[in-house]
Amino acid sequence: MSRPIGYYIHHHGSGHRHRARLIAKALDRPCTLIGTFGDTIGDVEGFAVLDLPDDRRAGASEFSGSSFNENMPEAFHYAPVDVAGIRRRMSLLAAWIDTNDPALIVTDVSVEIALFARLMGVRTAVMRLAGARTDVPHLEAFRSAASILTPFPSAFESSETPQWVRDKTFYGGFLAPPAVTAAPSTEARRVVVVLGSGGTRISSAALASAANATPRMDWHVYGPALPAVPAPNLTFHGWRPDIANAIDEADVVVGGAGDGLLAEVATRGKRFICFPEDRPFDEQVDKARTLARLGLAVVLEGWPDPEGWVDVFRKVGSLNTERLRALADPHAVAAFAAKIESVAAGA
Numbered sequence: 001m002s003r004p005i006g007y008y009i010h011h012h013g014s015g016h017r018h019r020a021r022l023i024a025k026a027l028d029r030p031c032t033l034i035g036t037f038g039d040t041i042g043d044v045e046g047f048a049v050l051d052l053p054d055d056r057r058a059g060a061s062e063f064s065g066s067s068f069n070e071n072m073p074e075a076f077h078y079a080p081v082d083v084a085g086i087r088r089r090m091s092l093l094a095a096w097i098d099t100n101d102p103a104l105i106v107t108d109v110s111v112e113i114a115l116f117a118r119l120m121g122v123r124t125a126v127m128r129l130a131g132a133r134t135d136v137p138h139l140e141a142f143r144s145a146a147s148i149l150t151p152f153p154s155a156f157e158s159s160e161t162p163q164w165v166r167d168k169t170f171y172g173g174f175l176a177p178p179a180v181t182a183a184p185s186t187e188a189r190r191v192v193v194v195l196g197s198g199g200t201r202i203s204s205a206a207l208a209s210a211a212n213a214t215p216r217m218d219w220h221v222y223g224p225a226l227p228a229v230p231a232p233n234l235t236f237h238g239w240r241p242d243i244a245n246a247i248d249e250a251d252v253v254v255g256g257a258g259d260g261l262l263a264e265v266a267t268r269g270k271r272f273i274c275f276p277e278d279r280p281f282d283e284q285v286d287k288a289r290t291l292a293r294l295g296l297a298v299v300l301e302g303w304p305d306p307e308g309w310v311d312v313f314r315k316v317g318s319l320n321t322e323r324l325r326a327l328a329d330p331h332a333v334a335a336f337a338a339k340i341e342s343v344a345a346g347a
Contacts, residue, residue, distance in 0.1 A: 002029045003103035005344055008113045009035035013198030015260040016108050017043050019175055050096050052089035058239055067280050076141045077111050104344035111137040116142045123345050125149055130296035131281035147343045151175050151259045153327050154288045170339045175331035176263035192250035194243055195223025196258050200277055204229040206303045222246055239249035257284035269325030271316050272297040296324045
């Protein structure tokens with residue numbers, strides 16, 4: 001049997017898990033999904049899993065290292081002292097590595113896990129997300145890796161990325177299952193709003209305001225539950241793990257610039273109104289700027305006033321959706337898996 005691959009999944013938001021499932025299914029080698037799953041354990045059902053303890057201080061709700069300054073190593077983002085969960089999770093990971101002798105560990109994402117695996121003598125492939133990833137911890141993780149992987153095409157590369165990082169990068173493209181849908185109607189009528197589980201700045205009141213300002217359009221909201229604010233053309237559907245069908249039916253999609261949503265929208269060539277969410281290292285802001293620069297979406301810097309939506313939809317109607325669809329390679333997932341296989345083989 002081939003030596004296995006370990007795939008570490010960060011626990012903020014759902015995009016990392018979604019991406020890992022797609023890639024793990026496409027791999028020929030055995031693959032274990034590693035991470036802190038908690039209530040989301042059902043999302044990785046059917047896969048080999050190493051479920052790690054939480055790495056936060058007791059009672060903490062965030063994963064930021066800003067709450068401690070005790071001998072903070074420059075190479076790490078998060079390394080608090082006296083946190084039992086961290087000791088336990090690292091010991092479990094070390095035991096799994098020792099027992100299974102993995103050919104590769106993919107990290108999506110964690111500087112600390114990447115460097116820990118490398119210190120244990122395991123080859124690593126590091127997922128590099130968009131944004132300004134030029135700080136010392138990121139660069140050290142990139143330097144230690146056998147390969148750097150991105151879930152976006154090279155057109156979305158940041159101008160701040162050093163050349164040596166680019167040279168080491170495999171641009172995986174938008175990672176979503178292939179989709180073939182009909183072209184959007186001439187007039188945008190069905191608006192699908194997708195809110196990610198990583199947090200949003202969009203309120204139900206803001207959505208009701210937009211719906212009331214555009215009475216000829218039907219607004220459908222998917223994502224974590226929001227308090228419903230009534231509007232005759234606004235429906236809150238709540239969370240749906242697989243929103244592909246909802247996106248298929250949309251004339252216009254509204255949402256952040258997360259990798260998962262952007263991949264689904266690009267694969268389907270949908271008209272897209274992008275409202276980038278606050279994420280570390282300006283990840284979504286960076287992708288939104290590229291979308292605007294290339295004319296691939298209407299990008300909102302702030303939520304429009306009610307009277308502003310007429311102009312927003314005028315701009316949406318002029319989008320050339322085929323330009324966005326052209327960036328979506330239907331074979332991206334298979335190519336990504338093949339790259340991981342080659343890195344695991346030492347190529």
